[in-house]
Amino acid sequence: MAAGVGALARSYLAKATEGEVADADVMGGQVDIGTLSRAALILNLEKRGLSTEGSKVALRDRLVDWVTKKYDFDSADVATAQVQASRDAAKEESGSVYVCGVNHRGQLGLGDTEPREQFECVPALMGRAVDAVFAGPDFAMAVTEDRYVYAWGGGGQAALGTRQPQPQRATPARAPVLEGPAAAAETVRGWRERHAAAAAEQGVAPYSFSPRESLRRPASTDFLAPRIVDKLRGEGVVAVGIGVNHCIALSDGGDMFAWGTGRHGQLGTGKFDDAAEPELVESLASERVAAIALGHSHTVAVTADGVPFAWGRADQGCLGLGTTARLGAAGRYAALFPSPTALPSLAGRLAVRQVACGPTHTIALVSGDAPVWSWGDGSGGKLGHGDLAGRIEPEPIQSFLGEVVLQVAAGTWHSACIVEQSPFVGAGILYTWGTGLSGQLGVGSVSKALEPRPVYGFIDRGHSVKFVACGSHHNAALTHDSQLFTWGSNKYGCLGAEVVDEFAAYPQKVWAFDVIFDGVGRGTPRSVAVGREFTVVACFPYAGPSEQEVIEAEQAEALAAKAAAEASPPGSAASGMGGGLDLPWSRELRTRGSAVSFADETERPARDGHSPDSPGSAFSGIGVGGRMPGRSLFGSSRRDKACVRNLKMKVVAAYLLAVLGGNETPTEADVSKILAAAGAEADAEAVERLFKAVAEQDLSKVLDAGMKKLVKIGGGGAAAPAGGAAAAAAVEEEEEEEEEEESVAAGGMFGGSDDSSS
8 A cells, every 4th residue: 555655646746845745746746645744644634624533544545535636637627628729729720710900999809808919819700610701990790601690899889789779768859850941050059959958848868869879888898709690690691881880781682781870871771760780771672782881971782783872971972972962951961861872873874893982982893994983082082083082973983994893992091993914813903092101002102192003012922912901001902812911000910910110011921821820720811801900801711731741741841852962963953952842831831839930931021011022122033923932823723834744743752752761662552642741632643654664673773864864954063164166066966855855854764754644
């Protein structure tokens, strides 16, 4: 018994003592409890609230039992935590939402109000298959593939649509609406006095047009994390438009549901009442709405037939109705249109495909030779017409005549659009215009552009843009291959990129996605939204290699480089090469804890926010049509002869890796497994040809023969003697032979032919 007790206790006690033994010593030490005196045993049992009756052996056994149970309990906690962490990682990798930036209103949905300078996963949305995200000034929403709508932020007072209407003790009183000259002459003070008098007469509370009066709620923290908007369950919502104080959800059936502040008629219900929860907009029930956009106090919708409707506040021309006064209305109601009204200059003439709204201006994408139209407040040049004047009806932007435009977007002081550019389909060149004192235009030192200007930061990198989101102080864009770029103000770290300054005047690559971070894979971005100095990104499920596979790939690449260097003659080009296999993720990521580093430094964005093509920058020398190191300009779907030859070389390299790893007779399955681990296609036909070529051959002799061919076609690094007719003649005589041998460098090295596959 004593020996067993000693063996057990030595794993818990830090040292022998005649006094009190601390819990940390008991749990983490290695000294026999049996060495404690009776007095020490009693002292430690009393400390733990255990009985001190009995012999020393009984006291010792009692303390041992306590230690054992405590250890088992803590071990169970650790195991439970590990299981939960594993489950959370799996949920996150199945598709999640990530946020960064300001958080004082709970707009990040992380359960607190602390800002984040790096993208962080929203726990409540892990594995929810979020299809799209949307952002307002200080709150955000998400729509899942199952058509559930989640909302969060706004300090608990935004139009989240997640609460029941607060009961009122009495209906607020309203004074009669004045008409004619009396209404025009009435002051705000007079209006308030008339309503106060009416309320006193009726003995009820006065009516208030305070923007958020009907949305106020008791102090709560339920807005800090995403919650389902119950009133939208089962409605098939596919998109949400967010204004400053109102929201409109669009269903797959073309129905609209509105809620929030309605004092300017922006809900489209024909009234000026607020709505705490989503309500069906019946004024367009006969139309199938296909697109919506919301400004500060106005809304624009487009039907499936391309007919645009607008409603809300029109005093800056943002409705595009050709007038700022409603017929028959007076006073403060004259500039308010509470019901959807068709735009006379576009309806029936041009089919509108998409709309975007800033706080006080609107951009529309239409079919025809003049694809982009704008109207509303023109301050700062955000309409793109070359001046600062506003427009009360739509006018085409001359810069885009004859172009194929894919998308339009509107921020607070600037606007943007994407013009399709060959060879990409569904992506193109990004243009911006307006005012961007925080670098929102993405064109360097230019802070104001009255006409659209291309964002060369994408062109110079060989990127084409497929989606852009404009906020008040910063922007975000997705490229043709779903890489995320951000630029503009970086206050509170809202760009989520490696930016040292307070803003970035050129697009910056965000390296936080399609990578492994802290051992968990983050998927490719599928949707991005920007609010006032915060960013929300929804990702596809992670489909890349595991962390272990990344490490193995690094080791394989290093081994291939070492083998190539050792096999090459001294001074040859191959002996100094920096890598072997062109592994698709080898230059993307190196994960060590939470630190993210990159093997290929030439792919890093410029940290100082300067132009990507400025001298000394990471992208210096890459022009239009250029390509990033290791990245095809045309994406992975473009296959040409060089790609096919590269695939054959990967098959050969995989075979050599297997042999160098100790497998003297690798099988086709071994080679295919190595290729799969490297992220390359395991072309069964290419693998089969390789094994036919090397059948019954001595690998060392084959390598020697291949190396001689490599030197013969110019692989060596030795310089040719200068001058001499003999040297020139030798080059001419070998020219045809070199071309032939270059074409068989991949397969002919093993005695096979490439004719059948080239």
